[in-house]
Amino acid sequence: MAVRGHHLLAALVLLTLAASATASGGRHHRDRGKAAARARARLELVPAAPHASLAARAIDDRHRRAYIAAKLRRRAAEVVGASAFAMPLTSGAYTGTGQYFVRFRVGTPAQPFVLVADTGSDLTWVKCRRGQAAAAGDGDDEGSSSSSPPTARVFRPADSKTWAPIPCASDTCTSYVPFSLANCSSATSPCAYDYRSPIESYMCQVLMLTWRRIHYPCGDRYKDGSAARGVVGTDSATIALSSGGGAGSADISSRSRRAKLQGVVLGCTASYDGDSFRSSDGVLSLGNSNISFASRAASRFGGRFSYCLVDHLAPRNATSYLTFGSSSSSSSSAATTQFQTPLLLDRRMSPFYAVSVAGVHLNGEQLDIPSAVWDVDQNGGAILDSGTSLTILATPAYEVLVEALSTHFAGVPRVSMDPFEYCYNWTGAAAPPEIPRLEVEFAGSARLAPPAKSYVIDAAPGVKCIGVQEGAWPGVSVIGNILQQEHLWEFDLRDRLLRFKHTRCAQ
Ligand SMILES: *[C@@H]1O[C@H](CO)[C@@H](O)[C@H](O)[C@H]1NC(C)=O
Ligand SMILES: *[C@@H]1O[C@H](CO)[C@@H](O)[C@H](O)[C@H]1NC(C)=O
Ligand SMILES: *[C@@H]1O[C@H](CO)[C@@H](O)[C@H](O)[C@H]1NC(C)=O
Ligand SMILES: *[C@@H]1O[C@H](CO)[C@@H](O)[C@H](O)[C@H]1NC(C)=O
Numbered sequence: 001m002a003v004r005g006h007h008l009l010a011a012l013v014l015l016t017l018a019a020s021a022t023a024s025g026g027r028h029h030r031d032r033g034k035a036a037a038r039a040r041a042r043l044e045l046v047p048a049a050p051h052a053s054l055a056a057r058a059i060d061d062r063h064r065r066a067y068i069a070a071k072l073r074r075r076a077a078e079v080v081g082a083s084a085f086a087m088p089l090t091s092g093a094y095t096g097t098g099q100y101f102v103r104f105r106v107g108t109p110a111q112p113f114v115l116v117a118d119t120g121s122d123l124t125w126v127k128c129r130r131g132q133a134a135a136a137g138d139g140d141d142e143g144s145s146s147s148s149p150p151t152a153r154v155f156r157p158a159d160s161k162t163w164a165p166i167p168c169a170s171d172t173c174t175s176y177v178p179f180s181l182a183n184c185s186s187a188t189s190p191c192a193y194d195y196r197s198p199i200e201s202y203m204c205q206v207l208m209l210t211w212r213r214i215h216y217p218c219g220d221r222y223k224d225g226s227a228a229r230g231v232v233g234t235d236s237a238t239i240a241l242s243s244g245g246g247a248g249s250a251d252i253s254s255r256s257r258r259a260k261l262q263g264v265v266l267g268c269t270a271s272y273d274g275d276s277f278r279s280s281d282g283v284l285s286l287g288n289s290n291i292s293f294a295s296r297a298a299s300r301f302g303g304r305f306s307y308c309l310v311d312h313l314a315p316r317n318a319t320s321y322l323t324f325g326s327s328s329s330s331s332s333s334a335a336t337t338q339f340q341t342p343l344l345l346d347r348r349m350s351p352f353y354a355v356s357v358a359g360v361h362l363n364g365e366q367l368d369i370p371s372a373v374w375d376v377d378q379n380g381g382a383i384l385d386s387g388t389s390l391t392i393l394a395t396p397a398y399e400v401l402v403e404a405l406s407t408h409f410a411g412v413p414r415v416s417m418d419p420f421e422y423c424y425n426w427t428g429a430a431a432p433p434e435i436p437r438l439e440v441e442f443a444g445s446a447r448l449a450p451p452a453k454s455y456v457i458d459a460a461p462g463v464k465c466i467g468v469q470e471g472a473w474p475g476v477s478v479i480g481n482i483l484q485q486e487h488l489w490e491f492d493l494r495d496r497l498l499r500f501k502h503t504r505c506a507q
Pocket of ligand 2: 290
């Protein structure tokens with residue numbers, strides 16, 4: 001299924017970290033308060049081998065959007081007191097096929113893992129037992145049983161001196177753990193979670209809506225439907241601290257110091273199924289949630305985190321980072337910030353990071369997209385998501401954008417290529433047209449001007465496609481990680497700001 005030659009699916013593996021002014025002690029020490037504000041932990045993101053074709057990626061994205069839609073719907077239901085969606089839905093993308101991985105050490109002594117770095121997750125979890133995916137007997141035609149999992153690491157809580165289960169009656173379990181089981185026979189029983197979708201048929205409908213131009217196999221194949229069951233506890237994460245290095249540089253000091261981040265909420269997944277778990281050991285939650293790793297780490301490191309995603313076609317050894325604390329060694333973020341816009345930490349959108357889109361411009365001209373599309377109060381809105389590859393626009397925005405873009409490409413022969421609606425034989429054109437400049441404007445006149453390759457995507461040799469997917473309306477639009485590439489994104493949770501600037505990311 002995967003077009004192996006393509007690096008479109010490059011995954012990023014996160015290595016270990018870098019520096020902090022605070023931790024490096026006297027050398028960079030100025031006054032305590034300021035040092036704390038500049039404290040920094042940096043994790044390296046490096047590309048891993050591509051694991052799937054662009055088409056497979058798109059399917060992941062559709063799972064992903066179903067997950068997003070379901071999760072938002074659940075929250076909405078909670079707000080009005082309904083219980084119809086109190087049980088969770090999850091998706092393949094959510095459970096492990098995201099594209100950005102990070103190396104993460106947890107427990108005492110520390111046990112190393114490779115996790116998907118996911119801004120759409122609230123619970124960090126690791127596998128506690130090897131997978132039974134191959135034994136699940138899904139008889140798929142994709143040779144799933146022939147490819148052995150690239151990783152076989154499991155977390156052993158019993159081997160960690162710092163592991164502490166969270167009781168099921170605790171506030172953390174009942175209020176914050178997503179999809180926690182109501183089953184709490186004794187107050188001290190462990191807090192258990194079950195991500196298996198209890199209403200797959202509903203999810204399937206969501207997928208159909210989300211992607212109605214492509215037949216999505218709701219029947220047998222959906223058995224892949226990811227599931228993860230386990231218990232939640234807290235443990236210490238080991239992070240490496242070292243000094244120095246600018247936002248984009250990769251000079252990891254060999255003399256980096258280690259620090260422990262205590263009380264990290266961690267799910268220990270005892271059973272899971274679905275192919276989604278093959279390439280990672282779990283998920284590192286970067287979502288807007290009390291229990292996410294992002295909020296925990298940001299509370300210690302300057303109230304913010306940032307990442308920079310290298311181009312998905314970059315060489316495997318290109319690296320980028322997930323940074324907790326200030327994204328630059330400069331004490332003033334103004335020096336390194338090109339744009340900023342309010343980060344909407346809206347409970348209704350939690351754990352996703354919503355932004356306020358003011359408009360979309362093509363060659364400087366604003367497209368005529370109804371403002372309701374960007375309005376959370378009208379069941380629209382836009383989120384920034386590290387776990388979605390292709391940007392998904394709700395129908396009214398999608399139609400206007402592809403109409404405007406495709407007009408520019410009218411002279412280029414069309415070819416068909418799943419999952420895209422608009423693909424062109426670029427080498428078949430007498431004179432390939434110039435790709436119009438796309439800008440997404442956010443509240444506060446912040447403008448994201450992605451490189452053309454981020455929205456008119458090289459889908460195959462000589463073939464370019466309009467790399468945007470259509471999402472159901474009403475529904476949320478998702479700014480995917482391809483559109484985010486080659487920018488540094490800083491999530492300032494304390495000041496509720498999203499800062500970004502154009503950069504190559506890799507050193
Ligand atoms: C809930 O608890 C009961 C009694 O302990 C047990 O029989 C049942 O399997 C549990 N259900 C789940 C979903 O764990
Ligand atoms: C969770 O977040 C809310 C505000 O969003 C805060 O008031 C509350 O204290 C937090 N709870 C925990 C356990 O951190
Ligand atoms: C990355 O790999 C390419 C060849 O694949 C090599 O030319 C380049 O020097 C490498 N860069 C780094 C930073 O290792
Ligand atoms: C694109 O057009 C060229 C020239 O007409 C042709 O040789 C090539 O096969 C076409 N490619 C595709 C993917 O259709």
